[in-house]
Amino acid sequence: MTQYGVDLFLVLILASLGLSALAIFISVSRRRHHSRAAASQASGDDFATEAARKVLREFEKNGQSVDAALVTWSPDTLRKILADELPDAQVIVVSNREPYIHNETKDGGVELVVPASGLVSALEPITRACGGTWIAYGGGSADRTVVDRNDRVQVPPENPSYTLRRVWLSDDEYQGYYLGFANEGLWPLCHIAFTRPIFRESDWEAYEAVNRKFAETVVAEARNERPIVLVQDYHFALLPRMIRERLPEAIVITFWHIPWPNSEVFSICPWRERILDGLLGSSIMGFHTQFHANNFTESVDRFMESRIERADAAVSYGGQVTLVHSYPISIEWPAELLKALPSVEECRARVRRRFNIPADAKLCVGVERLDYTKGILDRFHALEELFIRHPETIGNVVFLQIAAPSRGTLPAYKHLHEECLRYAEELNQRYGGQSYQPVVMVAEHHSQAAVYELYRAADICLVTSLHDGMNLVAKEFVASRDDEQGVLLLSTFAGASRELLEALIVNPYDAAMMSEAMLQALTMGPEEQHERMRRMRDIVRDNNVFRWAGSMLLDAARLRKRGDLDRVTALYERPAGPTGDNVVSMFERKQAVGFR
Numbered sequence: 343m344t345q346y347g348v349d350l351f352l353v354l355i356l357a358s359l360g361l362s363a364l365a366i367f368i369s370v371s372r373r374r375h376h377s378r379a380a381a382s383q384a385s386g387d388d389f390a391t392e393a394a395r396k397v398l399r400e401f402e403k404n405g406q407s408v409d410a411a412l413v414t415w416s417p418d419t420l421r422k423i424l425a426d427e428l429p430d431a432q433v434i435v436v437s438n439r440e441p442y443i444h445n446e447t448k449d450g451g452v453e454l455v456v457p458a459s460g461l462v463s464a465l466e467p468i469t470r471a472c473g474g475t476w477i478a479y480g481g482g483s484a485d486r487t488v489v490d491r492n493d494r495v496q497v498p499p500e501n502p503s504y505t506l507r508r509v510w511l512s513d514d515e516y517q518g519y520y521l522g523f524a525n526e527g528l529w530p531l532c533h534i535a536f537t538r539p540i541f542r543e544s545d546w547e548a549y550e551a552v553n554r555k556f557a558e559t560v561v562a563e564a565r566n567e568r569p570i571v572l573v574q575d576y577h578f579a580l581l582p583r584m585i586r587e588r589l590p591e592a593i594v595i596t597f598w599h600i601p602w603p604n605s606e607v608f609s610i611c612p613w614r615e616r617i618l619d620g621l622l623g624s625s626i627m628g629f630h631t632q633f634h635a636n637n638f639t640e641s642v643d644r645f646m647e648s649r650i651e652r653a654d655a656a657v658s659y660g661g662q663v664t665l666v667h668s669y670p671i672s673i674e675w676p677a678e679l680l681k682a683l684p685s686v687e688e689c690r691a692r693v694r695r696r697f698n699i700p701a702d703a704k705l706c707v708g709v710e711r712l713d714y715t716k717g718i719l720d721r722f723h724a725l726e727e728l729f730i731r732h733p734e735t736i737g738n739v740v741f742l743q744i745a746a747p748s749r750g751t752l753p754a755y756k757h758l759h760e761e762c763l764r765y766a767e768e769l770n771q772r773y774g775g776q777s778y779q780p781v782v783m784v785a786e787h788h789s790q791a792a793v794y795e796l797y798r799a800a801d802i803c804l805v806t807s808l809h810d811g812m813n814l815v816a817k818e819f820v821a822s823r824d825d826e827q828g829v830l831l832l833s834t835f836a837g838a839s840r841e842l843l844e845a846l847i848v849n850p851y852d853a854a855m856m857s858e859a860m861l862q863a864l865t866m867g868p869e870e871q872h873e874r875m876r877r878m879r880d881i882v883r884d885n886n887v888f889r890w891a892g893s894m895l896l897d898a899a900r901l902r903k904r905g906d907l908d909r910v911t912a913l914y915e916r917p918a919g920p921t922g923d924n925v926v927s928m929f930e931r932k933q934a935v936g937f938r
């Protein structure tokens with residue numbers, strides 16, 4: 343570049359910064375003006391939004407990831423961030439599992455099912471707050487009958503606030519993409535549960551084809567070139583790149599809901615480079631924990647021609663930058679369905695009646711999909727260990743395990759189901775009698791309201807996953823206990839254990855240790871329960887799901903602003919034509935002019 347070119351470039355950058363500062367100043371003044379005008383009706387929400395802006399300004403100043411600790415996060419905070427920081431951005435969520443499933447009933451009617459899925463519990467309140475479109479596989483037997491001619495249906499049914507766009511899959515596609523590559527390949531690969539991953543060429547082909555089908559649907563649903571696309575989970579590792587190719591100006595935020603293995607384990611995957619290339623089409627790659635974010639970065643470093651920008655927590659690859667951050671997922675707070683539930687006492691009475699549990703027995707509950715990563719059998723082992731080590735507990739404890747059937751046609755899941763039933767039966771024969779069964783195992787789907795009722799009825803909740811990205815059952819149990827009673831036993835291998843430090847943290851592989859923790863929980867006094875539960879409730883309230891989404895949206899807003907600035911400078915630097923993604927060049931140019 344000539345000296346004149348360099349000068350022009352610097353002048354433009356300074357001018358753009360000046361304009362941004364002016365815009366921020368005007369917007370802050372306008373907001374101050376508004377806030378003065380509305381002072382009489384100032385509310386907690388206004389304070390929250392102002393705090394969010396403060397965080398954003400701070401965040402923009404130092405270019406680091408946002409620390410949103412000061413903000414009270416609510417649906418309103420999210421809406422205001424969208425309106426103020428990402429105006430006109432259309433939100434598109436993509437996941438395999440849909441938030442509402444329509445199924446045919448035996449009498450020819452249609453029933454609505456909310457699936458047992460942490461992803462759905464987290465994303466549903468967010469999409470309800472933000473509006474937009476949620477694209478998902480239509481797997482319900484009546485799903486086709488309720489959509490319009492564009493395969494759309496408005497949800498939630500009782501008070502629609504967003505569009506559910508269904509994507510149809512053939513049996514072969516479902517088998518290869520969902521059951522095969524996603525759940526026999528990537529799922530065991532990413533979880534340390536010692537189940538061998540299975541990789542088949544035909545599954546990979548189906549996975550790629552289905553990712554392309556979803557990419558086409560995203561493009562069809564996008565109202566303009568610049569949507570914010572929230573790609574969910576391991577079903578869509580190729581989708582971010584496919585979206586980037588078709589909508590270069592989209593912000594693609596990909597959230598990986600399960601752990602990411604270390605690079606040695608990841609290297610097992612025959613298509614490891616393709617997966618990384620696909621994911622690096624994202625503007626932001628999110629994980630529950632820093633540990634998994636680091637594992638991802640390490641895999642990229644090892645297998646891709648890339649540059650790792652450690653100070654920025656970013657990866658530069660193929661002319662684009664992807665931020666790699668941890669955003670611990672959470673739940674809605676306050677939980678909407680708590681309002682409709684009776685008192686804890688009433689819940690206890692109902693659940694005990696329903697499952698025939700003696701009034702004086704302590705009730706332990708486990709609630710999850712029937713999955714080998716959840717450590718259900720290990721929980722049974724621990725219960726048996728408790729009975730062996732402390733025989734006085736026999737007759738005084740009942741363990742109620744709710745396990746929603748999941749991926750049931752796969753051999754590993756069938757086997758687990760059989761094993762759970764067999765072991766539960768064995769324990770009942772060994773330690774039970776006519777009026778006492780120590781284990782009640784119910785392998786059926788339960789509504790969210792029924793699950794919350796169980797949480798409220800329980801003395802102890804056991805979340806003993808062998809490995810889990812986060813585990814929202816732990817947080818739901820805490821949210822359900824407004825009486826500040828109940829004890830949580832939590833696996834050290836679930837992401838939630840990084841936050842819920844007042845739980846009794848256990849190693850599910852150590853049955854003896856778990857049985858002692860169970861005894862500690864069974865004998866814990868109400869004061870200690872109260873102290874622990876209160877602190878955990880503070881954490882879940884402050885770090886709710888609106889904060890999770892808000893942090894990502896604020897990061898997205900920063901990227902978009904940088905991208906816009908970059909586009910201005912690019913006009914003077916490059917010949918006219920498509921510029922591709924605009925983030926990386928911003929980083930590189932900043933470095934070139936010694937900007938940091």
Ligand code: F6P
Binds near residue numbers: 459
């Ligand atoms: O735990 C990862 C996850 O994708 C969750 O986000 C979700 O709850 C579940 O797995 C999905 O299960 P399913 O295969 O039944 O949709």
